[in-house]
Amino acid sequence: STRKCSFLVSDYECYCNNKRFENIVRAFDIGFENVINTDVDMIFNKTINCAKLLGDNDIALLNENEDLLSESGIYLDRVRNMWYPGKWLDSKFKTDSPVCEESFIAIKNTPLVYNFFCEADRMLHNDFFNWDADYIILNNLYRKFSAILKISNLPVEYSDRWFFSENSYVWNGAAEVKHVNQSYIDRYNQILAEI
8 A cells, every 4th residue: 555655665564664653662671781782784883882882972873964974084976876875966955854874873872862752652553553653753853852862873785785895894785776886795695505
């Protein structure tokens, strides 16, 4: 069935996608100090030190209003990318929905961050079968909490959906990437063969 998004999606897909905030809250309840939440189509190439990645920040994710960052010096060529935020094409571009990619979120378990994700989970259950609900909620809460939470822009190596660099920690198989990018497909098949 067609949902409130730009493509066909089922209730089951929405259910799986929209468990992310509940899973984060559960990880916090168990007592994890730091949590990395990702989509299922991520390929991890290197071990990630979440505490080091976060530093003194509460949350790290991709922010469209910030310049794209590279930790390892990836050449950030805008034009050859399969998908890229509008910010990269227009230096005057600003959006009131700066969280452009929720596929990878690094999170520190603090009381304020816990409240952030509890509120996100409550909001999500009011719109559970909307594929874009997590994106909408993250942006709404970003605006509400950005003055009191330390939210940093994630270096592209932690959610690389454009460059597929050997220096990247995580390759993001978002959207059509997992079906059309040969580097991603080859790495995926290599991992399957090793299992």
